[in-house]
Amino acid sequence: MRQRPRTTLPLALGLTSMIALSGCAAGSASSSSGERVEGGTIVYAHQQEPPCVFGGWIEQAYLSYQVLDNLVSLDEDGEVVPWLAEEWSASEDGLTWTFTLQEGVQFTDGTPVDAEAIAYNFDYWVAGGNSTAQVWLQDYYESANAVDERTVEIHLKAPYPRLADNLTQGYFGIQSQHALETRSDEENCAAPIGSGAFTVEHWTRGQNITLVRNDEYTSWPANAEHTGPAYVERIDWRFVPDGTTRVAALQSGEVDAVYDVPAVQWQSVEDGGFELHRYITPGRPQQLSFDTKEGPFTDQLVRQAFAYSLDREEIVGTIGHGVIPWEGNGGVSQATPGYSEKAAGWYSYDPDRANELLDEAGWTERNSDGVRLKDGEPLKVVLPYGAGSILNADGAAILQGVKEQASEVGFDVELVPVPQSELFAGAYSTPEERDFEVGYWTSVTAGILYINWRPSTEEAPNYNNGAFYDDPELAAIILEANSTADVEAQNALYAKAQEYIAERALAIGLYDRLSTLAVDPSLRGVWQEHAQGGPTFYDAHFVQ
Amino acid sequence: MTALRPARSPSRPSRRRAPWSLAPAAALVGFLGIALVAPQVLATHDPFALDYAAALQPPSLAHWFGTDESGRDLYSRVVFGTRESLAIGLGAAAVGLAGAIVLGALAALGPRPVAAAVDRLLEVLFAFPALLLALLLIAIAGPSALTQILAVGVGTAPGYARMVRGQILAAKNSGYVQAAVALGHTRWRILRAHVLPNALRPLVAVFALSVGQSIVWASSLSFLGLGVAPPSPEWGALLDAGRTYIVQAGWLVVIPGLVIVALALTATTLGRHLQAGLERGEK
Numbered sequence: 001m002r003q004r005p006r007t008t009l010p011l012a013l014g015l016t017s018m019i020a021l022s023g024c025a026a027g028s029a030s031s032s033s034g035e036r037v038e039g040g041t042i043v044y045a046h047q048q049e050p051p052c053v054f055g056g057w058i059e060q061a062y063l064s065y066q067v068l069d070n071l072v073s074l075d076e077d078g079e080v081v082p083w084l085a086e087e088w089s090a091s092e093d094g095l096t097w098t099f100t101l102q103e104g105v106q107f108t109d110g111t112p113v114d115a116e117a118i119a120y121n122f123d124y125w126v127a128g129g130n131s132t133a134q135v136w137l138q139d140y141y142e143s144a145n146a147v148d149e150r151t152v153e154i155h156l157k158a159p160y161p162r163l164a165d166n167l168t169q170g171y172f173g174i175q176s177q178h179a180l181e182t183r184s185d186e187e188n189c190a191a192p193i194g195s196g197a198f199t200v201e202h203w204t205r206g207q208n209i210t211l212v213r214n215d216e217y218t219s220w221p222a223n224a225e226h227t228g229p230a231y232v233e234r235i236d237w238r239f240v241p242d243g244t245t246r247v248a249a250l251q252s253g254e255v256d257a258v259y260d261v262p263a264v265q266w267q268s269v270e271d272g273g274f275e276l277h278r279y280i281t282p283g284r285p286q287q288l289s290f291d292t293k294e295g296p297f298t299d300q301l302v303r304q305a306f307a308y309s310l311d312r313e314e315i316v317g318t319i320g321h322g323v324i325p326w327e328g329n330g331g332v333s334q335a336t337p338g339y340s341e342k343a344a345g346w347y348s349y350d351p352d353r354a355n356e357l358l359d360e361a362g363w364t365e366r367n368s369d370g371v372r373l374k375d376g377e378p379l380k381v382v383l384p385y386g387a388g389s390i391l392n393a394d395g396a397a398i399l400q401g402v403k404e405q406a407s408e409v410g411f412d413v414e415l416v417p418v419p420q421s422e423l424f425a426g427a428y429s430t431p432e433e434r435d436f437e438v439g440y441w442t443s444v445t446a447g448i449l450y451i452n453w454r455p456s457t458e459e460a461p462n463y464n465n466g467a468f469y470d471d472p473e474l475a476a477i478i479l480e481a482n483s484t485a486d487v488e489a490q491n492a493l494y495a496k497a498q499e500y501i502a503e504r505a506l507a508i509g510l511y512d513r514l515s516t517l518a519v520d521p522s523l524r525g526v527w528q529e530h531a532q533g534g535p536t537f538y539d540a541h542f543v544q
Numbered sequence: 545m546t547a548l549r550p551a552r553s554p555s556r557p558s559r560r561r562a563p564w565s566l567a568p569a570a571a572l573v574g575f576l577g578i579a580l581v582a583p584q585v586l587a588t589h590d591p592f593a594l595d596y597a598a599a600l601q602p603p604s605l606a607h608w609f610g611t612d613e614s615g616r617d618l619y620s621r622v623v624f625g626t627r628e629s630l631a632i633g634l635g636a637a638a639v640g641l642a643g644a645i646v647l648g649a650l651a652a653l654g655p656r657p658v659a660a661a662v663d664r665l666l667e668v669l670f671a672f673p674a675l676l677l678a679l680l681l682i683a684i685a686g687p688s689a690l691t692q693i694l695a696v697g698v699g700t701a702p703g704y705a706r707m708v709r710g711q712i713l714a715a716k717n718s719g720y721v722q723a724a725v726a727l728g729h730t731r732w733r734i735l736r737a738h739v740l741p742n743a744l745r746p747l748v749a750v751f752a753l754s755v756g757q758s759i760v761w762a763s764s765l766s767f768l769g770l771g772v773a774p775p776s777p778e779w780g781a782l783l784d785a786g787r788t789y790i791v792q793a794g795w796l797v798v799i800p801g802l803v804i805v806a807l808a809l810t811a812t813t814l815g816r817h818l819q820a821g822l823e824r825g826e827k
Contacts, residue, residue, distance in 0.1 A: 077794070244790050262788050318596040318615055362546075393788040397613050400775045404594045404614075415774050417687070 013196025037542040041234040043255040045246045049239040054390040056131030061170025062534035068194030074530040080164045081222040097401035101150045107176035109193045114307040115146030120177040133171040141156035150173045158317035161485040168531040172327035181534045184285025197230040197538040231541035257519040263323040277517040279533030283443030285333035293431035295378035303505035309409040311349035315401035316428030316511045331498035338446040339492035354409040372410030380412040381435035384428035384493035390439045437466030440513040446494035449478045569810040579626035589617035591624040600793045610795040625777035636758035638699025648708025674699035687770045696761045711743035739810020752815025
């Protein structure tokens with residue numbers, strides 16, 4: 001039995017009402033015998049509140065994953081395993097996928113989870129019902145049709161051998177066709193109807209969402225730890241934006257589990273006897289994409305100089321306290337299949353090289369502040385970032401290190417924290433407004449490269465191409481990789497694309513985005529689902 | 545502000561010894577004055593220089609206020625943050641009070657339809673939490689120190705406007721004003737010589753209090769990502785940035801907090817003293 005130490009928070013004079021201070025005396029560590037308690041309510045403190053339960057942002061996938069089932073699930077070895085679909089196969093030409101559904105599964109509105117509903121969901125996503133599912137599928141998806149009640153065929157325009165892997169992500173949760181057709185958008189936003197282990201009971205905006213157990217649950221994924229309905233009766237999914245407050249709430253026993261433990265508190269939470277989970281998000285890491293269309297970074301030498309000016313390992317190592325891994329690769333994170341070590345190691349800290357490159361690029365003069373000049377123009381670059389949404393406090397501190405180190409070689413980096421509402425409304429999205437894009441994109445495969453680097457065309461603009469880099473050569477490598485069935489050959493092609501990006505310094509990595517959880521020892525069976533790292537409460541139960 | 549000029553008095557007030565509380569207040573004003581004009585004289589380190597090896601060091605001889613998560617010297621950051629913090633505190637208080645005086649005076653002295661309209665407007669503004677008003681302004685103009693000054697000023701103005709209106713009405717209905725009317729003084733003279741000086745004098749203390757409050761408000765906006773851009777050492781931003789480390793490095797919050805408290809206390813002490821001086825001057 002481990003005793004949780006008493007934590008004393010310094011009193012900060014109550015200066016700001018935001019600083020939630022809890023002089024928290026930790027409750028006694030649970031003297032659990034490990035015997036499962038039936039029912040109960042899990043109080044879970046999450047960081048961010050999405051606009052809808054279901055949608056194209058990971059914060060939505062985390063929530064909808066509790067409520068909706070997918071066709072398939074990803075197990076801890078990265079294998080695709082059955083969920084609503086008990087088996088699936090692709091035709092020899094790779095253009096037709098056939099999924100066979102479990103028998104007798106019902107949505108919580110009583111309608112059947114049948115092939116027609118699945119086909120409807122595919123059409124719904126591609127039509128914009130889920131923005132992320134849409135960008136994954138749109139260039140490959142042709143149509144879906146129900147062959148019989150339990151068999152659905154997905155027709156593709158080009159082979160996509162990793163389709164099933166992608167379908168394990170929360171963006172591909174299956175909803176009731178009846179609900180989508182008959183209910184209002186608001187209703188489907190706030191409480192989508194699926195066949196999942198929980199249903200949405202109530203959403204108090206700005207505060208919490210309560211999820212209640214689906215007692216008729218029959219469709220658990222193959223990698224779940226038990227069968228039958230969930231053990232707990234309810235989940236009180238609270239929104240607590242401040243990391244320190246979340247941890248204090250956990251330590252005081254107010255909540256049973258928290259998301260996103262600040263790196264600096266990791267050790268003390270572990271020492272307190274809480275169970276910690278850390279998931280390194282595959283897909284795009286937290287990276288900097290350079291604006292290749294407008295401004296100083298249209299010059300490859302300047303981009304490379306910026307990359308050489310940073311000691312990213314030192315910055316991330318200090319701010320991340322050994323919890324956050326630094327990432328050199330600007331294409332995909334180290335947790336992604338097909339990751340290229342070579343691309344990751346392309347630029348190491350070398351300020352002399354950075355200075356040489358800037359001299360060569362014509363930024364030879366410096367003003368009194370040490371900022372380089374070219375034709376009298378200062379080397380000023382604008383770095384907007386989603387404060388509190390795309391980057392947490394640790395990420396924002398890392399960017400301050402970037403600004404300061406780059407200033408040593410003569411860059412003037414203007415950091416612009418952008419509130420979530422503005423960011424999602426499209427602020428700083430054009431080449432004229434910014435010189436960098438910072439951000440991540442979770443994905444179980446390196447196929448994310450296609451989303452981030454597909455060239456924009458007039459008919460099909462790609463707003464996810466943060467570097468504004470419209471290069472058919474890079475796109476051709478990625479497209480070939482997307483359709484290559486052999487995993488090794490595919491990974492080699494994805495690696496080639498990452499090296500292409502690194503060589504031209506189109507994007508550089510900063511650190512790998514984490515999903516972390518801290519769980520009270522009285523709550524067992526919480527796991528992070530393997531496609532995106534969100535908390536899974538289906539197997540969770542309290543112990544005595 | 546001419547309205548704050550003390551009314552002429554027949555005799556000089558008796559000189560009194562300054563209260564003890566004035567000494568530390570004066571010292572702080574002196575310190576902040578230097579920090580305002582020449583922060584490099586007081587600072588011991590470059591406020592922006594990273595020193596990752598020295599991250600999160602508690603206060604020591606080398607770093608009087610300790611260091612932050614990137615190893616920056618907190619004392620030097622506090623010194624360099626004075627300019628922006630005071631600009632926000634004084635600026636927002638000035639904007640708030642100026643708005644309040646205009647609105648309050650209109651509500652109390654304006655022609656009936658105008659007064660009624662201003663009254664209703666104040667009621668509507670009151671219905672909004674002040675922070676919401678500030679957020680609205682920032683949403684329109686984008687975050688910056690200037691927007692913060694305007695936002696906090698506009699956010700606090702309705703509350704003070706009510707106070708101004710009440711004060712003016714009280715002065716307007718007072719015996720000495722009625723006497724002045726009976727003596728046949730002009731409307732303008734009555735307003736200038738009696739109503740405004742008496743009504744606005746209490747605002748000196750309010751202004752002083754509002755400086756500290758404005759800085760705290762600004763820190764609330766920083767918390768929401770709507771304050772000055774990092775890595776500015778503005779005190780509210782320091783307070784906000786320290787939140788993540790409150791358990792492991794409490795000084796990052798406590799020290800900027802104490803500095804804000806010290807400033808607010810100083811402003812209040814000086815404000816009270818000034819007000820007392822004004823009142824004595826009137827006798």
